[in-house]
Amino acid sequence: MSAATRATIGLILIAAILASLPLWTGAANLRLVGEILSYMALAVLWNLLAGYAGLVSVGQQAFLGLGGYTLFICTIWLGMPPLAAVPLAAVAACLAGVIFAPLLFRLEGAYFAVGTWVAAETVALIFAAIPSLGAGAGMSLPAAAVKGIASSRSMREWLIYWIMLGLALAILGGTFALIRSKAGLALMALRDNPTAAGSVGVDIWWTRFWTYIGVAAATGAVGSVIFLQKLRISPDAGFSLNDWTAIVIFIVVIGGIGRIEGAIVGTLLYFLLREMLIDYGTIYLIVLGLVGILVMIFSRGGVWGLVERHLGWSLLPTRRLRD
Amino acid sequence: MVLVDAVVQGVLLGGLYALFAAGLSLVFGVMRLVNIAHGDFIVLGAYIALMVVSLTGLHPFLSLVLVVPLMGLIGYALQRLVLERTMGADVLPPLLVTFGCAVIIQNALLALFSTDAQRLSAGPIETASLPVGSISLGVLPLITFGVAVALIAGLEVVFFRSRAGRAFRATSDDAETAEAMGVDTRHVFALAMALSFAVIAVAAVLLAARSNFDPFAGPARLLYGFEAVIIGGLGNLWGTLAGGIVLGVAQTLGAQVSPSFQILAGHLVFFLILALRPRGLFPRMD
Numbered sequence: 001m002s003a004a005t006r007a008t009i010g011l012i013l014i015a016a017i018l019a020s021l022p023l024w025t026g027a028a029n030l031r032l033v034g035e036i037l038s039y040m041a042l043a044v045l046w047n048l049l050a051g052y053a054g055l056v057s058v059g060q061q062a063f064l065g066l067g068g069y070t071l072f073i074c075t076i077w078l079g080m081p082p083l084a085a086v087p088l089a090a091v092a093a094c095l096a097g098v099i100f101a102p103l104l105f106r107l108e109g110a111y112f113a114v115g116t117w118v119a120a121e122t123v124a125l126i127f128a129a130i131p132s133l134g135a136g137a138g139m140s141l142p143a144a145a146v147k148g149i150a151s152s153r154s155m156r157e158w159l160i161y162w163i164m165l166g167l168a169l170a171i172l173g174g175t176f177a178l179i180r181s182k183a184g185l186a187l188m189a190l191r192d193n194p195t196a197a198g199s200v201g202v203d204i205w206w207t208r209f210w211t212y213i214g215v216a217a218a219t220g221a222v223g224s225v226i227f228l229q230k231l232r233i234s235p236d237a238g239f240s241l242n243d244w245t246a247i248v249i250f251i252v253v254i255g256g257i258g259r260i261e262g263a264i265v266g267t268l269l270y271f272l273l274r275e276m277l278i279d280y281g282t283i284y285l286i287v288l289g290l291v292g293i294l295v296m297i298f299s300r301g302g303v304w305g306l307v308e309r310h311l312g313w314s315l316l317p318t319r320r321l322r323d
Numbered sequence: 324m325v326l327v328d329a330v331v332q333g334v335l336l337g338g339l340y341a342l343f344a345a346g347l348s349l350v351f352g353v354m355r356l357v358n359i360a361h362g363d364f365i366v367l368g369a370y371i372a373l374m375v376v377s378l379t380g381l382h383p384f385l386s387l388v389l390v391v392p393l394m395g396l397i398g399y400a401l402q403r404l405v406l407e408r409t410m411g412a413d414v415l416p417p418l419l420v421t422f423g424c425a426v427i428i429q430n431a432l433l434a435l436f437s438t439d440a441q442r443l444s445a446g447p448i449e450t451a452s453l454p455v456g457s458i459s460l461g462v463l464p465l466i467t468f469g470v471a472v473a474l475i476a477g478l479e480v481v482f483f484r485s486r487a488g489r490a491f492r493a494t495s496d497d498a499e500t501a502e503a504m505g506v507d508t509r510h511v512f513a514l515a516m517a518l519s520f521a522v523i524a525v526a527a528v529l530l531a532a533r534s535n536f537d538p539f540a541g542p543a544r545l546l547y548g549f550e551a552v553i554i555g556g557l558g559n560l561w562g563t564l565a566g567g568i569v570l571g572v573a574q575t576l577g578a579q580v581s582p583s584f585q586i587l588a589g590h591l592v593f594f595l596i597l598a599l600r601p602r603g604l605f606p607r608m609d
Contacts, residue, residue, distance in 0.1 A: 056418050058359070103594055106601040107553070109414040110357035114549045115597075118590055121546060125587040135583075241542070246426055253419055282430040289426040296416045296423070297408045 004180070015169055022158040034161045034229065036271050037168040041222050042244065043251045043263035044175050045215045050249075051258035052179070052187040053211040054194055059116030060245045062100075062123045063093040063216040065238030067223030069127055072233055075145045082141070082149055083163065086224045093220020096123065097213035105205065117241070124239035138234025146231060160229045167225060171218050176260060187211065191258055242285075250292045256302030265304050325579065328458045333575035335460070337568030338468030339533070342526035343548030344555070344563045345475060346519035352558055353495045353515040356406065356417050360425035362545030364520065367428050368394050368527030369536050373441055383443040383532050391524040398520025402513040410512070425541065432538035440535035449532065467529045471567070474522060475560045481518070482560075491515055543586075550593040556603025565604060569596075 018037075022030055042060070050056045067089035074085035100119045107115040128136045150156040178184050186207050189197035198204050223244075227233045237243075247270065255266020270288075277284035295302055301309070347361050358364070371393060375386040401424075409416035451462040482488040490511045493501040502508045530536065530544070547570060555566025570589050577588020596604065 050415065054415075056415055058422065103597045106597060108557075109355070110418050111351075111549070111553065113359065113418055114357060114545065115553075117542070118546055118550065118593060122587065122590040122594070125583070125590065129581075129583045129587065242426075246422070249419065249422065257415070282434045285430045286427050286434075289423040289430075293405070293420050293423040293427075296420050297405070300416065 007176075011169070011173065015165070018165055019162065022161060027154065027157055030157060030161050031229070032271075034164045036267060037164050038222055038226050039248065039251060039270065040264055040267040041164075041168040041171045042219065042248045043255070043267050044172055044260060045218050045222075046245075046248045047252045047257060047260070047263045048175055048178075048187075049211060049215045051252065051262075052191045053208050054190055055208055055212055056110070056113045057116040057212075058113050058241065058245050058249070059118075059120035060215075060219050060248065061239045061241055061243075062116070062120035063096060063219040064223035064226070064244045065120075065127070065233075065235070065240075066093045066096055066123060067220030068227035068233045068238045069133065070220065071224035071228055072139055072141060073133070075141060076139070082145060082228055083159075086163070086167075086221055086228075089224030090217040090221040093223070094213050094217035096220075097216030101209050101212050105208065120239060120241070120245075124235050127238070128235040134234070136235060138232065138237065140232045141228075149228075157229075160225065164222075164225050164229070167221055171222070172260070172264075174218075179260065183207070183210075247288070250288045252302075253292045254295050254302055256304030256308075257300070259301070259304050259308070261308075262302050262304040265307075266302065269303065324457055326576070329575040329579050330572055331458060331460065332464070333572030334568050335464035335468045335571070336575060337551075337564070337571030338464070338471035339526070339529060339567070340547045340551045340570050341471045341475065341564040341567035342467070342522065342529065343544050344551035344567055345471075345478060345560060346522040346526070347545075347548045348552045348558075348560060348563050349478065349522070350515055350519045351552070353491050354410065354498075354512050355414075356410070357414075357421070358519075359418060359421040359545065360428060360541070361421075361523070361548060362543065363425045363428040363541030364394075364397075364523050365527045365530060365544045366432065366536055366538065366541040367397075368520075368524045369443070369531035370432060370436060370441070372524075372528045372531055373443060376443060383445050383528050387524060387528055390528060391521050394520040394524035394527075395517040398523075399513045399517040401520075402516035403509070406516070407509055407512065429538050429541065436538060438537055438539075440537050441531070442535050443528065443531040445532040463529075463533055467533065470525060470529065471564060474525065475564055478518075478522075478560055487511075487514060547589070550589060553603055554593060554596045556606035558607035559603075559605050562603060562605030562607075569604070 018033070021033060042064075046057070046060060049060075070089040070092040071082060071085045074080040074088055075082045080088075100116075104112055104115045104119060127133060133139060146156070150159050179187065186197065186202040189200065189202055190204065190207060194204060223238070227238065230237075251266035251270045252263050253266070254269055255264065256262025273288070274284065277287060299306060343362070343365065347358065350356050350358055368390060372383060372386050372390045375381065375389050376383055379386070379389075381388075405420060406417055409420050445463065448462055448466075452459040453462065453465070482491060490501070490506050491514075493504070493506060494508050494511045498508050501511075550570050551563055551566035553566070554569050555562030555564065569592065573592040574585050574589040578585035580588070
């Protein structure tokens, strides 16, 4: 049995356990696991962007909020069922990515990061200026639309949880498959040495473009489901740098950047840390920042990098070894 | 007349943005590093000035005698103790480390000073103005603009006429060769960071005397400074001043349309310049 087969079987097993969760746990746990899944998905996506394609974005909240708003606009203005709006949220975020990418890619290395932040602020300000979207106050999903998701409250929570689970697994599986494909080879070459990758025929600009808009689309979809669960959106919540990008960055850095497992391990560590420090308010963000800095200075591969080096484990093997 | 007034106020505002931008541009020029926490260090400088003023009773402008060296020291130490270990071909580590600094500064200031808006009281100068024709020019914005021009002129002299400036330029062009010629590049990088932080201190006091600030006021200052750098053109400090002016005018004109359009207008002009002149208005002649 190859390592990839084992990884697939392991994933299916975990997916089955997670899918059965609503049957044997309460609403609070379900919401927590749903949140963990959403952060895992965001971490896997940001890792693909920064860890592989070398696009360090601090503006992913643009796509997340756009996805959330698209869902609300589609259900309230167009009368669509909320679930049908999820793919449209991905399309809207993807289009925003198509508009921003050619502009932002003109910015050199580190300035790209600040550029993505300006882009996110721009999108947030536009939404905050539209009165029919509730301007700065935001808007709620009308009761009729909420009832349209599912008849009972618990059924609705289950459904939203399953959608988040499906989305997170699709993002994880899709990223894994992408990294193992030929395009993934280009991405890994880009990660290890952009100049060398360019010289052996990797089209850096287009590889980055497809990664950027693909990640934007998936982030938009995740955003739509997050706000479907919250039932309410505002510019501050939808386009929050702290919630949707800063925390995700720390998750990936602490878990191990440039490794899919790093994003997963980082997410679990983050929620462990959060549950432990939740009573200390601002201290927990300071701790998170400090740990992130220490990891970047002393162990750039993060926690999973250490595990890999000392134990030789690899849960989702993406390395190509000759048999 | 309203428009002329808006443009003039925008030009003066541009001086402040050029001050935000100068430190950012300097560090990027010497070591290709973008300090994501730049704006948060400006706010930190404002809080330090606030403490110095309340402890010593000095006028905010005089407090610079203490705040500038203090911030310079912080900058030097930050580079030697933290950022130096992240330097290399990969842009990711310094970016993420300064991003971590930003989050730490914001939350530490929040824990120490709460979210209450603070302000440095500069006395009657705050509201003084000079009538010119039918418009009136605020004395504080005029001083800010004058300081920006003087500081940029001073930085140009340091950069192109001094021994330290020669080391800056040599290290910027080729750090390895500079090192081989006997330049202590790590010291040079730290000096550049210290100089950037000295500029931050000046920007901080002028910002704090002009408007309210709170622990989360930093990111917006970073973005304005960054936009001024890109609009003006990389590597050109006078261009950065021009970029700050373009941004300031865009914002004050935007505010004429609607208050909620002020910041957005600045961002849109930034993207417009990026689309039409990706190297900025006045790129350095190479």
